[in-house]
Each structure stands twice: as C-alpha cells, then as structure tokens.
Amino acid sequence: MTRSKTASADAAAEAEAQEGEVTSGDLSLLATMLRMRAFEQRIYDAFSENKLRGPTHLGIGQEAIAAGFGAALEPKDSVLSTYRGHDHVIAVGAPLDQVAGEILGRATGLCGGKGGSMHLASAHHGHYGCYAIVGAHLPIACGVAWSAKLRGTDEVTVCFFGDGTTNIGAFHEALNIAAVWKLPILFVCENNLYMEYTRTSEVTAVERPAADRAASYGLEALVVDGNDVTAVLEVARDAVAAARSGNGPLLIEAITYRQGGHSRADPGDYRKEDEVAEWLTKDPITAYRKALEDRGADPGELDDVQAKAGAEVEAAFESAFGAPFPDVLQAHTDVWADGGSAWRN
Amino acid sequence: MAELSYRDAVIAGLAQEMERDERVVLLGEDLVSGGVFKTTKGLYEQFGPQRVWTTPISEQAIPGCAMGAAMTGLRPVAEIMFSDFYATCWDIIANEIAKSRYMSGGQFSLPLVVRSANGGGIGFATQHSQSLENWAMCVPGLKIAAPSNPADLKGLLAAAIRSDDPVLVFEHKALYPVKGDVPDDEHIVPLGAAAVLRRGIDVTLIGLARTVGLCTDAAAELAGSGIEATVLDLRTLIPLDAQAVLTSVADTGRVVIVEENPKQLGWGAGVAAIIAEEAFYDLDAPVTRVAGASVPLPFAQSLEEEMLPSVDEVVDMVQKLVAM
Numbered sequence: 001m002t003r004s005k006t007a008s009a010d011a012a013a014e015a016e017a018q019e020g021e022v023t024s025g026d027l028s029l030l031a032t033m034l035r036m037r038a039f040e041q042r043i044y045d046a047f048s049e050n051k052l053r054g055p056t057h058l059g060i061g062q063e064a065i066a067a068g069f070g071a072a073l074e075p076k077d078s079v080l081s082t083y084r085g086h087d088h089v090i091a092v093g094a095p096l097d098q099v100a101g102e103i104l105g106r107a108t109g110l111c112g113g114k115g116g117s118m119h120l121a122s123a124h125h126g127h128y129g130c131y132a133i134v135g136a137h138l139p140i141a142c143g144v145a146w147s148a149k150l151r152g153t154d155e156v157t158v159c160f161f162g163d164g165t166t167n168i169g170a171f172h173e174a175l176n177i178a179a180v181w182k183l184p185i186l187f188v189c190e191n192n193l194y195m196e197y198t199r200t201s202e203v204t205a206v207e208r209p210a211a212d213r214a215a216s217y218g219l220e221a222l223v224v225d226g227n228d229v230t231a232v233l234e235v236a237r238d239a240v241a242a243a244r245s246g247n248g249p250l251l252i253e254a255i256t257y258r259q260g261g262h263s264r265a266d267p268g269d270y271r272k273e274d275e276v277a278e279w280l281t282k283d284p285i286t287a288y289r290k291a292l293e294d295r296g297a298d299p300g301e302l303d304d305v306q307a308k309a310g311a312e313v314e315a316a317f318e319s320a321f322g323a324p325f326p327d328v329l330q331a332h333t334d335v336w337a338d339g340g341s342a343w344r345n
Numbered sequence: 346m347a348e349l350s351y352r353d354a355v356i357a358g359l360a361q362e363m364e365r366d367e368r369v370v371l372l373g374e375d376l377v378s379g380g381v382f383k384t385t386k387g388l389y390e391q392f393g394p395q396r397v398w399t400t401p402i403s404e405q406a407i408p409g410c411a412m413g414a415a416m417t418g419l420r421p422v423a424e425i426m427f428s429d430f431y432a433t434c435w436d437i438i439a440n441e442i443a444k445s446r447y448m449s450g451g452q453f454s455l456p457l458v459v460r461s462a463n464g465g466g467i468g469f470a471t472q473h474s475q476s477l478e479n480w481a482m483c484v485p486g487l488k489i490a491a492p493s494n495p496a497d498l499k500g501l502l503a504a505a506i507r508s509d510d511p512v513l514v515f516e517h518k519a520l521y522p523v524k525g526d527v528p529d530d531e532h533i534v535p536l537g538a539a540a541v542l543r544r545g546i547d548v549t550l551i552g553l554a555r556t557v558g559l560c561t562d563a564a565a566e567l568a569g570s571g572i573e574a575t576v577l578d579l580r581t582l583i584p585l586d587a588q589a590v591l592t593s594v595a596d597t598g599r600v601v602i603v604e605e606n607p608k609q610l611g612w613g614a615g616v617a618a619i620i621a622e623e624a625f626y627d628l629d630a631p632v633t634r635v636a637g638a639s640v641p642l643p644f645a646q647s648l649e650e651e652m653l654p655s656v657d658e659v660v661d662m663v664q665k666l667v668a669m
Contacts, residue, residue, distance in 0.1 A: 078417070080413075109450075110450070110452075111448060111449050111450035111452065112450035112451075113450075114447060114448055114449075114450050119448045119449070121449040121452055121453070122452070123416075123449070123452040123453060124452075128416055128417070128453070129445060129448075129449065129453070133436050133440050133441070135405075136436055136437060136440065137441075138409070139403075139406040139408075139409020139410055139412075139413070139437065140409045140412050140413040140416075140437070140441060141413060142406060142410050142413060143409055143410035143411060143412055143413020143414040143415070143416075143417075144413035144414070144416065144417050145413070146410050146413065146414050147413060147414040147416075147417040147418060148417070150370060150419060151418060169405060170405045170409070170436075173403035173404075173405050173406040173409075174405075174406060174409070176401060176403065176406075177400065177401060177403055177406045177410065180401065181398070333451070334446055334447050334450060335447050335485055335486055336446075336486075336510050337446070337454060337456075337508070337509030341485070343485065343584060343585060344583075344584060344585040344586075344587040344619075345537065345584065345586060345587055345588045
C-alpha cells in the first residue's frame with residue numbers, strides 16, 4: 001500500500017503546526033544539512049585540487065533525507081548506508097574531522113584510513129557501515145534488526161539505499177525476510193532518479209522503484225518529498241515510532257535529486273539542462289531556510305548558523321589535512337580478531 | 346565417548362554451544378524441520394523458535410542476516426545447504442563478511458559460522474558436488490575448517506562458534522553416515538592444528554575431509570609393501586598448520602597432497618608452494634598432488650568415481666616417488 005497522499009497531508013499538517021516560533025530543533029536541522037553541504041563541497045574542492053584519491057560519491061541535494069532521519073533516531077538505533085554515505089555518517093554524529101580524515105586516507109580517520117569514502121563506519125555512533133556493492137547491505141541491515149529483536153531491545157535499524165538498488169536480488173530477499181520475521185527495520189530509498197549514468201525509469205518496470213515493489217512483500221510503503229526536510233522528519237518520526245513499537249518493517253521512498261554526477265569522474269551531462277535547473281530550484285537547504293524565514297526566523301541568525309557550519313567543516317578539514325598518513329604496518333592489522341593478519345604458522 | 350555419525354556430530358556440536366551460550370542462533374533453509382541432511386534435527390524442539398530460524402530460499406539474506414547479527418552481539422551459525430550455493434551469495438561472504446573488520450579499522454567483530462555440505466562421490470551431479478574450500482582460501486579474512494571425522498566435526502564446530510572471526514565449515518556430505526567415537530563432554534578442536542594420524546618415515550600424505558580417509562587407506566596398503574607413510578589431516582586450511590607440514594616433510598622427504606577439488610587450482614597447490622619454497626632441501630622427490638579431475642563433476646557413477654581422487658592413485662603416486 002502506498003500512502004503518499006497521507007504522507008504529504010501529514011507533512012502539510014505538521015508544517016501548519018510549525019507556524020510560529022522557530023525552535024532550536026529547527027535550527028539544528030538546518031545546521032546539520034549545512035554541515036553536510038559544506039562538507040561535501042569541501043570534498044569536491046579537494047578533489048579538484050587533486051588532494052584526494054579514489055572515487056567519491058556526493059549526495060549534494062539529498063541532505064534532507066539523512067538529516068531528517070538522523071533527527072528522528074536515538075543513539076541506540078542503527079544505520080547502514082551506501083557508498084554515497086557521507087551524509088548518513090554525519091547524520092548520526094560522527095566527528096567531522098574523523099570523517100574527513102577517512103576520506104583523505106589519514107591515520108585519524110574513522111577506519112584508520114583502511115576504508116575510505118565508500119566504506120565509512122562508526123560503530124560508536126550506531127553506524128554499521130557504508131557498503132559499496134549495490135544491495136549488499138540490505139540483508140546485513142536485516143541481521144542488525146533481527147539481532148535487536150532477539151536481544152529483546154526496542155532498537156530500530158534504518159537502511160538507506162538508492163533507487164538503483166531496487167533492481168538487484170538482495171533488495172527483494174531483504175524485504176521478504178524482514179516482513180516474514182517482522183523486523184524493526186526501515187528501508188529508506190533515496191530515489192534521486194538516476195542509477196549511475198542511467199535514468200532509473202528507463203530500466204525499471206514500475207514508476208516508484210521501491211514503493212511499488214513493497215506491496216509484493218506485504219510491506220507498507222510511504223512516498224515522501226525527499227527535498228522537504230520537515231516532511232521527511234515527520235515521516236521518519238512516525239516510522240521510527242511504529243518500528244520501535246514492534247509493527248515490523250516499513251519502506252519509505254524519498255524522492256530527491258542528485259545535483260551532481262554519479263561520482264567524481266561523471267559530469268552528469270546525460271541529463272537535460274532544464275531538468276537540472278528545475279531541481280536546483282528545489283534545493284532542500286534553500287527551501288528549508290526560506291521556510292524558517294517565512295516562520296519568522298531572523299535572517300541574521302540563519303546566516304550565523306551557516307557561517308558556524310562552514311567554520312566547523314573548515315576546521316575539520318584543516319585538522320584532517322594536518323593528520324599523518326597511516327603507518328604501513330597498519331596494513332597488516334585487523335584482518336583477524338587477534339588484531340593481526342597471520343594465516344599460517 | 347559415544348559412537349556418533351558425522352551427521353549427528355553436527356547436532357552434538359551445535360547443541361553443546363547453544364547450551365553454553367544463548368547468543369548462538371541458527372538460521373538456514375529448512376532448519377526447523379531438521380535440515381535436508383538432518384544436521385539440525387531436534388534442535389528446534391530443544392532450543393525453541395528464538396534460537397532456530399528457518400529462512401526462505403534467500404541465500405544472500407542468510408549470510409547477510411548472520412553478518413548483521415554478528416556485528417551486534419550474537420553468534421549466528423548460518424547454513425548454506427550445499428557449498429555450491431556459495432556462488433549465489435559470494436558477495437556477502439567474500440566482500441562483506443571477510444572484509445568488514447579490516448575495512449572498518451577493527452570496529453566490527455564478526456563471530457559467525459557458515460556451515461555447508463561440500464564435496465562429491467554420492468551422485469549429486471555437478472552443481473551439488475563440488476569441493477570448494479579453495480574458493481574461500483583465496484580471500485583474506487575467512488577461516489576454513491573441513492573435518493574428516495565425527496569427533497573433529499564436533500570440536501571444530503565448537504571452536505568455530507567460539508571464534509571471533511568468521512569461519513566457513515565445510516562438511517563433506519559423503520561422510521554424513523560415517524560413524525566414529527565422539528567425546529560426550531565439552532569437546533573443542535582448536536583451529537589451525539593439523540592432526541598426525543599415522544607416523545612413517547617414507548612419505549607424508551596430506552589430506553582434508555574425505556581425502557584423509559583415502560590417505561589412511563593408502564597408508565595401510567603401502568605398509569603391506571614395506572612403505573611407511575605419515576598421514577596428516579590439515580583439519581583447517583586457514584589458519585594453516587604449515588609447521589606440521591614442514592616438520593613432517595623434513596622427516597620423510599616425500600609428499601603427496603590429496604585433494605578433491607579440480608587439480609587446475611586447489612588448496613594443495615598452495616601447500617605445495619610452501620613446501621617448495623621452505624623445504625626444498627628436505628625433499629628426496631618432487632612435491633606431488635593427487636586431485637580431482639579438471640572437469641565439472643559428471644553424474645554417472647562410472648564417470649564420477651573416475652574423476653575423484655582414489656586410494657589407488659595415492660598408492661601409485663607414492664610407489665613412483667619411492668622408486669625415484
């Protein structure tokens with residue numbers, strides 16, 4: 001069942017309810033999105049300056065989804081995400097200097113420089129990894145949720161993935177087993193309309209690649225405007241509460257747009273200029289800032305929030321760039337639980 | 346000590362660990378009804394629905410769920426019914442389970458076991474008969490056990506479950522009905538310790554799982570013609586007890602490695618390379634391998650038997666080496 005109408009109606013009601021004083025929570029949500037944006041712009045700059053190796057996949061334009069769900073979760077909850085996962089790691093509160101350090105391959109990085117941009121993880125913050133094989137993490141996320149259930153907790157697992165994931169087998173295995181085992185998991189599809197260099201609709205049999213499949217597995221699905229952080233937060237809060245209370249899995253398809261290309265090597269020029277231009281007018285951060293101003297926020301205060309986010313990101317990168325590269329001996333650690341890499345005596 | 350079949354030793358090993366540690370949970374196809382090889386028979390009745398989970402035929406979901414659960418405090422034992430089916434979930438095994446501790450800089454621990462029925466010889470045809478330990482052996486981050494007898498099965502399974510590393514346990518399906526003495530009490534066989542089953546000074550025969558029996562039978566036959574063989578059961582491939590191999594080769598100067606997988610590339614090739622590199626001057630004859638034929642395993646008994654290593658081939662190879 002697709003509840004898209006209900007979701008937008010709820011969001012509208014929420015927006016109406018929020019008419020009035022802008023709260024610290026609102027400013028915090030804006031600050032989170034601004035940190036994500038500044039962070040990824042800094043990554044893009046570092047790439048342009050040839051200070052960064054390997055692929056990077058940016059989520060510029062998609063921040064509202066990670067920020068909205070991040071704000072709805074508690075520290076005990078778990079998140080798994082994709083190789084386009086910088087925003088999700090920031091959303092759960094991983095320190096920016098360690099995120100930057102990992103992407104720059106420094107010893108101070110979240111994973112000591114062994115993972116890189118596509119394999120960020122912060123167990124301490126409940127982030128159980130970014131996965132670079134499309135679809136792989138959906139069954140793994142089911143395992144995290146299964147464990148939460150078996151351990152008798154009310155922890156909720158949020159699994160972010162892209163629209164391209166909906167055409168790989170693991171997606172279907174995961175949705176089915178989550179429903180059969182009634183797992184406390186939210187499948188959150190960030191539908192940015194493109195799977196790598198191809199428009200998803202050209203290779204997908206249904207209009208809503210995630211939501212339209214959910215019914216096949218008996219899962220309730222919600223479609224939400226992924227560029228409207230207020231709507232995302234509302235949906236996320238309800239969905240998290242439902243999963244926490246033992247209602248089983250839910251699927252949320254958040255419609256958004258990847259403002260840049262698939263990865264750093266991709267200018268994204270297979271997209272029509274007017275399409276890109278139209279989506280740039282729906283930028284989630286610009287829209288939220290305007291909404292806050294309409295609700296009476298002081299533009300000067302919002303400027304301060306933006307400046308502070310930018311300064312935090314700059315400080316994080318300054319720290320990361322100044323950090324040492326990992327000692328080569330570290331390459332031989334952490335293959336096994338004993339800390340080493342010995343495969344024979 | 347009780348006489349148990351290899352099949353019942355699986356149940357005994359699982360029950361022993363489920364009894365002592367409530368974090369041990371089982372998942373796989375048909376497990377609630379005991380599994381197609383009856384290797385979980387009675388465990389659902391004994392431990393209940395929270396501990397034994399039947400999955401759909403979803404071979405990515407099975408090790409995927411095991412991995413997520415292992416990262417968050419459980420010690421799951423997953424079953425992939427036939428090791429051939431690893432081909433359907435190799436991403437989860439080789440890209441995710443094997444690498445996540447490393448990629449995360451040690452943040453994640455993956456105390457999980459994946460069991461599967463492996464190997465040929467009983468007419469399951471080409472997609473249900475392969476010996477695939479060598480697939481796992483080329484991926485850093487996976488431990489590999491392949492027991493040759495019921496006691497080792499119970500003990501290695503227990504060690505695998507207690508290990509904080511992911512362990513693939515390859516159970517040879519032709520051995521399921523074979524019986525042997527198994528300790529009743531807590532029994533653990535450490536990972537990475539080969540067993541010397543027979544000592545002789547003329548040749549070292551190295552086997553794994555079902556080929557260990559070929560080695561001991563060949564050794565008995567060779568003794569009749571005055572050739573004394575050492576038989577080494579590797580028991581685990583990773584960690585590999587290379588010292589046991591090198592020590593024995595230093596004593597005998599001759600070695601035949603007996604492996605079931607296709608000869609074109611198997612675990613024995615890796616063991617042979619270690620001997621060639623590190624024990625070259627101990628050798629009186631070339632390092633040799635008796636292995637499966639490099640064909641997809643055929644169905645007909647007359648064909649399948651010819652494609653798998655045999656006692657005769659081992660005996661012939663040893664006699665050739667001794668005559669050099």
